[in-house]
Amino acid sequence: MTTATTPTAGPAGPAVPAAGTAAVIEASGLTKRYHGASRGPVTALDGLTLAVPPGVIGLVGANGAGKSTLIKILLGLLAPTSGSASVLGYDVVDQAERIRTLVGYMPEHDCLPPDVTATEFVTHMGRMDGLPPTAAKERAAESLRHVGLHEERYRLIGTYSTGMKQRVKLAQALVGDPRLMLLDEPTNGLDPAGREAMLDLIERIGSEFGISILVASHLLGEIEQICDSLVAIDSGKLLRAASMAAFTKASAVLAVEVDEGSAQLGAALRAAGLDPRRDGRALLVKLGTTEDESDRVYDAIRDTVAELGLPLNRLERRRHRVEELFADASLDDEFERAGDAGDSVPAGPRAATPSATPPATPPATDPGGASAPAPAPGKESADDH
Numbered sequence: 001m002t003t004a005t006t007p008t009a010g011p012a013g014p015a016v017p018a019a020g021t022a023a024v025i026e027a028s029g030l031t032k033r034y035h036g037a038s039r040g041p042v043t044a045l046d047g048l049t050l051a052v053p054p055g056v057i058g059l060v061g062a063n064g065a066g067k068s069t070l071i072k073i074l075l076g077l078l079a080p081t082s083g084s085a086s087v088l089g090y091d092v093v094d095q096a097e098r099i100r101t102l103v104g105y106m107p108e109h110d111c112l113p114p115d116v117t118a119t120e121f122v123t124h125m126g127r128m129d130g131l132p133p134t135a136a137k138e139r140a141a142e143s144l145r146h147v148g149l150h151e152e153r154y155r156l157i158g159t160y161s162t163g164m165k166q167r168v169k170l171a172q173a174l175v176g177d178p179r180l181m182l183l184d185e186p187t188n189g190l191d192p193a194g195r196e197a198m199l200d201l202i203e204r205i206g207s208e209f210g211i212s213i214l215v216a217s218h219l220l221g222e223i224e225q226i227c228d229s230l231v232a233i234d235s236g237k238l239l240r241a242a243s244m245a246a247f248t249k250a251s252a253v254l255a256v257e258v259d260e261g262s263a264q265l266g267a268a269l270r271a272a273g274l275d276p277r278r279d280g281r282a283l284l285v286k287l288g289t290t291e292d293e294s295d296r297v298y299d300a301i302r303d304t305v306a307e308l309g310l311p312l313n314r315l316e317r318r319r320h321r322v323e324e325l326f327a328d329a330s331l332d333d334e335f336e337r338a339g340d341a342g343d344s345v346p347a348g349p350r351a352a353t354p355s356a357t358p359p360a361t362p363p364a365t366d367p368g369g370a371s372a373p374a375p376a377p378g379k380e381s382a383d384d385h
């Protein structure tokens with residue numbers, strides 16, 4: 001995977017790539033309003049300001065959040081209502097043709113001719129990208145090999161499975177040797193194995209060819225596995241843009257877990273002046289606001305566990321989770337809501353506290369929408385902010 005540099009961003013503020021890194025995509029106050037006959041005006045993008053660093057970038061948001069609209073504007077296929085945007089330094093309105101020679105696009109919806117072979121189609125798309133005939137043929141063969149369709153390349157596309165069709169769409173986006181690829185819901189219609197394979201392929205293209213790739217998806221749990229950074233939008237507004245490391249950075253809450261004696265530990269920590277909360281098998285303890293205070297919290301926990309002779313299983317800082325982005329609570333709020341450690345109430349799912357502000361529309365965490373995505377492991381780096 002290419003190493004992303006961090007866009008610096010506040011919770012809803014503009015994202016700015018780290019010093020010395022050119023953004024591959026920039027937008028300033030980008031707004032798009034559709035004037036549909038039946039629904040009246042729809043604001044699909046609402047003042048989007050961001051700068052996207054190179055690497056594999058997830059564009060995540062629920063259905064209707066504005067992802068496809070943004071991609072079409074970036075390709076110059078749609079004109080913004082107001083604001084501006086550039087791709088690889090080229091303006092999306094004035095230099096759209098130049099952009100399209102540098103960018104590979106995989107559309108969301110099926111758009112493949114059924115009665116030609118994959119080789120014919122991808123070669124044709126190479127010609128459309130300006131390649132001479134022989135080069136287009138060679139590049140088509142290479143692209144189809146990269147996406148795993150080498151053996152099947154002379155079959156009519158109409159006889160392909162959904163997974164194979166998605167791969168043809170990816171191959172035609174790759175054929176022109178792009179500097180950036182825009183992939184709109186590339187795992188649409190695929191079964192779990194097909195989705196995994198497609199994500200592996202995208203990750204490999206990013207790392208082996210050093211191509212930046214923007215992957216739009218409503219499945220947060222899916223694309224966070226392969227992305228260096230994420231741009232999250234909701235109802236056309238930027239929720240946050242940041243590196244994965246920044247999304248999953250350590251919180252100011254410690255999780256303490258002992259194999260037995262958890263209630264005893266909770267009482268002792270309280271007696272030591274801390275305010276432990278229960279969260280499943282763990283006790284959550286807030287760190288201090290200064291390093292000294294935090295050191296004292298660590299020391300108090302260590303000493304208490306030692307004095308009680310309890311088997312310590314885990315003592316670590318909780319990490320933020322990417323899906324918190326779409327929730328109405330931060331990890332700190334979660335701490336406030338966690339059960340008192342002295343409660344006799346068994347730990348388990350907690351009742352949600354009503355919130356003054358409604359949460360953003362969350363994208364599904366997985367295709368079934370059931371499981372929460374795990375934090376991206378080992379992603380913290382100097383670009384955290």
Ligand SMILES: Nc1ncnc2c1ncn2[C@@H]1O[C@H](COP(=O)(O)OP(=O)(O)OP(=O)(O)O)[C@@H](O)[C@H]1O
Nearest residue numbers: 034036042044061062063064065066067068069070
């Ligand atoms: N041509 C159009 N005319 C009117 N409204 C549109 C048009 N295209 C999109 N919209 C509306 O704009 C909003 C954003 O749509 P968009 O397709 O960009 O979202 P999306 O995040 O890509 O969602 P999905 O993943 O479902 O495609 C939606 O409310 C959609 O209904």
